[in-house]
Amino acid sequence: MKFPKFISERMPDGKSILAVYAVIVTLVYSWTLFTSFYKLPSWLFYLTLPQILSVYAYSFSIDLIESIIALAGILLLNFTIFLFLKNREEFQSRSIILATILLGTSMLRLALFQNYEDINAFLSGELLWWAIAIPLGLILAVFAPRIKMVRSILEGFAERATVFVYIYIPLSLISLIVVLIRNLY
Amino acid sequence: MTKISRRDFLKLLGAASVGALASERVLSLKTTDSDKPNIIIILMDAFSARHLSMFGYPRQTTPNIDAFAEYSTVYHNHYSGGNFTTCGTATMLTGMIPWKHRAINYDGLVRAEFVHDNPFTMLGSDYKRLMFAQNPWPDRLVGQYYEDVDRFLPPSAYSLLDSDPLSALFGNDHAIASVAMSSFLLPIQGGNAPVGSSMLGYWNKSRVLNFADGQKSPRYSKGIPEAMNMGYLIPYLNEDVYEGLYSELTQLESNSSPYFAYFHLYSPHFPYRPRNDYLKLFRNDGFVPVSKPIHPLSVGLHEDYLNGQRDMYDRQIAQVDEEFGRLIARLQESGVLENSYLIFTSDHGELFERGFAGHGFQFMYESVLHIPLIIHAPGQTKREDIHALTSNTDIVPTILSIAGKDSSPDFDGRVLPGFGGQEDKDRPIVSVVAVDNSSFAPLKKAVITMRKHEFKLMAYLGYENKYEKSFELYNIETDTEELDDLSTKDETTLSAMKDELFTYLDEANKPFARN
Numbered sequence: 001m002k003f004p005k006f007i008s009e010r011m012p013d014g015k016s017i018l019a020v021y022a023v024i025v026t027l028v029y030s031w032t033l034f035t036s037f038y039k040l041p042s043w044l045f046y047l048t049l050p051q052i053l054s055v056y057a058y059s060f061s062i063d064l065i066e067s068i069i070a071l072a073g074i075l076l077l078n079f080t081i082f083l084f085l086k087n088r089e090e091f092q093s094r095s096i097i098l099a100t101i102l103l104g105t106s107m108l109r110l111a112l113f114q115n116y117e118d119i120n121a122f123l124s125g126e127l128l129w130w131a132i133a134i135p136l137g138l139i140l141a142v143f144a145p146r147i148k149m150v151r152s153i154l155e156g157f158a159e160r161a162t163v164f165v166y167i168y169i170p171l172s173l174i175s176l177i178v179v180l181i182r183n184l185y
Numbered sequence: 186m187t188k189i190s191r192r193d194f195l196k197l198l199g200a201a202s203v204g205a206l207a208s209e210r211v212l213s214l215k216t217t218d219s220d221k222p223n224i225i226i227i228l229m230d231a232f233s234a235r236h237l238s239m240f241g242y243p244r245q246t247t248p249n250i251d252a253f254a255e256y257s258t259v260y261h262n263h264y265s266g267g268n269f270t271t272c273g274t275a276t277m278l279t280g281m282i283p284w285k286h287r288a289i290n291y292d293g294l295v296r297a298e299f300v301h302d303n304p305f306t307m308l309g310s311d312y313k314r315l316m317f318a319q320n321p322w323p324d325r326l327v328g329q330y331y332e333d334v335d336r337f338l339p340p341s342a343y344s345l346l347d348s349d350p351l352s353a354l355f356g357n358d359h360a361i362a363s364v365a366m367s368s369f370l371l372p373i374q375g376g377n378a379p380v381g382s383s384m385l386g387y388w389n390k391s392r393v394l395n396f397a398d399g400q401k402s403p404r405y406s407k408g409i410p411e412a413m414n415m416g417y418l419i420p421y422l423n424e425d426v427y428e429g430l431y432s433e434l435t436q437l438e439s440n441s442s443p444y445f446a447y448f449h450l451y452s453p454h455f456p457y458r459p460r461n462d463y464l465k466l467f468r469n470d471g472f473v474p475v476s477k478p479i480h481p482l483s484v485g486l487h488e489d490y491l492n493g494q495r496d497m498y499d500r501q502i503a504q505v506d507e508e509f510g511r512l513i514a515r516l517q518e519s520g521v522l523e524n525s526y527l528i529f530t531s532d533h534g535e536l537f538e539r540g541f542a543g544h545g546f547q548f549m550y551e552s553v554l555h556i557p558l559i560i561h562a563p564g565q566t567k568r569e570d571i572h573a574l575t576s577n578t579d580i581v582p583t584i585l586s587i588a589g590k591d592s593s594p595d596f597d598g599r600v601l602p603g604f605g606g607q608e609d610k611d612r613p614i615v616s617v618v619a620v621d622n623s624s625f626a627p628l629k630k631a632v633i634t635m636r637k638h639e640f641k642l643m644a645y646l647g648y649e650n651k652y653e654k655s656f657e658l659y660n661i662e663t664d665t666e667e668l669d670d671l672s673t674k675d676e677t678t679l680s681a682m683k684d685e686l687f688t689y690l691d692e693a694n695k696p697f698a699r700n
Contacts, residue, residue, distance in 0.1 A: 038378030
């Protein structure tokens, strides 16, 4: 399929998309693994090993869906509000900045406001947090990639993160099968 | 022919009427397959029998439940096997003491080998079986045998919002999917950990909290009631929930098959948010609860705070009592009770004393273990009072007996006196809390109570560094408030009860000895 020149000159190559996806996967799956360590001691108290592995199977399945949604969102942004930016070279670092700031804000808020007593603080600050995080993400996504050093750091990180795609995605596919089997039989 | 005197005639008449009453009950028990009675359990979470006016609570909290008791069987000494929902409910549903079923942790599950010892599975498919637990923990417990429930309503049914849209997708693996989704990936609050899913989890949390925050009602100035265990937050209105119950029961009535319906309702569980018209109830009524010393294992809450919480709890009870009364009136009107056993009970009580408010932790005093049990049999018109010690392990054996089904050799419970069972005056009633103990290991960190005759022994295992006492002993009949600890005064009773308890415990620990 041949895209119109306007689109094709803005379309990132597969390798760049994979690199961005690798960063998203690293963030999303690492967060789940990290938070699971809070829960693991209590799971060990009342769940058997197959049950704990099943909980991880559900978690990785959800993470797979989440990471695809996040990538789709980033691509959508690149083809809408960032459409005016021609520079394909900046796609990777721009997307990594966006993903990191948006997912990072979400993670930080989840870490700060966990309990029933935190509900009011979670709600009252929500608008302000996002009102800062979203414009900050957009501004940095536009300007930071223009700095060569930033670009090279982010691309280096993405390159190293690609290994997680090859670990987590097969694991997620196995997890999906486990979830399917547990629910069909 | 022997002449019958007037006195003999009166005796005969009395015996005949007792016989007629007895035969009425027996007839209702021995039903044919095509005419089996329906069985309805209405369980109100965290409902202490000590706060029921019929059991001597100075406040008139429950006029409608009291009225219902007038044509039902009332158990005066009924105990929960645990002091929080998972443990108490699992004890009821399995008919086993917690040290056997092992759903002893807050999020716990019943041991795989005992999963099929439950009323849903054992009543079988000739019963239409409905399950609705507003509290997510019993929802998860029953989720272990999801396939044996014909209609499984989610905790958010008849509530204002579906707070857990994903769990419903995983019906066949309900219990584990619920642990993964509701406790880990998509919890709304609490759970001693951040939400496990950074995107969907955040979205769900924000969605539910913003919705709940926006639910302002002029009728609920203290806020809309919320079902809120670790992980969950489900805003609901008792009016809607009880309306839903009635609707479910009338739908079940329209079927030709008998039914078993288990409703586990959240109120009067914390947070106490009664409707405005109950907010002034009991205010300045002169009732002053007995002052009790601060327990070393409590957080040391001030008595003024405890009494304030108690007032709100009593108001919440009064509101659900009104809903219950309305429901019973409608069920009577529509004829539902004509062929239905209605069991009203709770999973555990609530405590406002010794520096602690609520339930769970290491507190096993009467207010948190003594729960109501009132059973109305079809056609029953008179009140019967049972003073024997009973346990919520007895509910399922009784249900199965009513339905003419086989019992299980695994049960610790017995058929209740008044429904075919016999009172055993020497029976010990055991309750366990062991949230800090692995469910796969022998019980070494737990508080275990044994009620026998007039005495109650409390054994603190594994708390030596926090609480200098290992045992407390009370005479519940003469010291209902548990203020006079006899553990140093009556060493004979203490020693006998300790020996008996530890014999049972050693036996219960055997299957876990290697862990």
